Amino acid sequence: MGETTAREPLLAVEGVDFSYGRARVLRDVSLSVEPGELVALLGSNGAGKTTLLENVSGLSTPDSGAIRFDGEDVTSLAANETWERGLVHVPEDRKLFPEMTIAETFAIATPRGLDDDTVSSLRERVFEIFPDLESRLDQRVGTMSGGQQQMVSMSRGLMSDPDMLLLDEPTLGLAPDLAADILDAIGRINEAGTTVLLVSQQALSALDIADRAYVLDNGEVTLSGPATELKRSDEVREAYLGM
């Protein structure tokens, strides 16, 4: 029709408030993620980062405010419903089943109704990002190291063919070289086309791979901007980078 339509963010969080009982944990939080972006959500322990991801994916529901994904109001949807729409949460505690093999873990993550070719190409994509997993398909997840389990958890997310991944502290508790490998993998997942919202307390390395970032402090967004600018910001350097 020749009309220009304003591009809508893939994810829009608009004025979200959330409390656990009387404890107000999110205060008027707004943020957006454009299609294809890698956005970092930074902040210290207890700032509300996990709670915000849970509100977004439907593990909990905002008290007020709205969440839109791909143009649809998803504020009140349950986690399985956001997952079906391609908004996939990879939680901090991984929530893997230790008795299952990697192959079984992938099988339950793959949406029903996908044809075999699509499933094969999803697997190929996973093995391109995490080549170590290919020879371990029959290994039980509970026998793997923390770093390998994090790879399985992110791969399970990828096997559900997401448009957007919500990654909660994927490098938590990992040795520095493994954490670097995981961050490198996240960068490659994003370059291959998946939009990412990355929660991290490791501000510097998250800013290295992010396009933009938001800083959450005591439930409020206190800073936001391009990653390169936030890296130079005195406030971020003092509060989060120990400089």
Ligand SMILES: Nc1ncnc2c1ncn2[C@@H]1O[C@H](COP(=O)(O)OP(=O)(O)OP(=O)(O)O)[C@@H](O)[C@H]1O
């Ligand atoms: N189920 C719960 N019931 C009551 N309070 C909670 C619950 N979960 C989290 N909180 C509180 O909400 C606040 C925000 O927690 P949240 O886990 O969202 O922060 P975070 O920024 O993700 O921190 P962390 O990095 O420690 O996970 C904290 O004060 C926390 O103690």
